[in-house]
Amino acid sequence: xxxxxxxxxxxxxxxxxxxxxxxxxxxxxxxxxxxxxxxxxxxxxxxxxxxxxxxxxxxxxxxxxxxxxxxxxxxxxxxxxxxxxxx
Numbered sequence: 001x002x003x004x005x006x007x008x009x010x011x012x013x014x015x016x017x018x019x020x021x022x023x024x025x026x027x028x029x030x031x032x033x034x035x036x037x038x039x040x041x042x043x044x045x046x047x048x049x050x051x052x053x054x055x056x057x058x059x060x061x062x063x064x065x066x067x068x069x070x071x072x073x074x075x076x077x078x079x080x081x082x083x084x085x086x087x
Contacts (some may be wrong), residue, residue, distance in 0.1 A: 009061050013037070015053040025052055028069065035063030042070045 017025045021055065024047065028041040037056055043049050049069045057065050 003085060009059070013056055014057060015070070016059070019053060020051055020055060022048060022051075025055070028052060032061070035061065036066060037062045038066045038068060040068040042072050044072050046071050
């Protein structure tokens with residue numbers, strides 16, 4: 001693959017992650033290989049995990065997104081279910 005094309009795609013991926021404005025999205029790691037984009041890193045919420053995936057999923061060069069982003073536990077250490085209620 002053309003190195004200039006790869007640089008352009010990498011720039012577009014980074015731009016999409018940065019566009020949301022949350023600095024945590026800019027710290028994510030990712031790897032693109034044969035149309036499969038693997039996202040990894042840690043984010044403070046499931047919402048941001050979904051935002052990251054949606055931000056890059058509509059690029060023409062991305063055929064599949066593998067979301068390996070981990071969501072950090074709240075600082076209080078209490079687990080929450082999907083309704084936001086402590087268990």
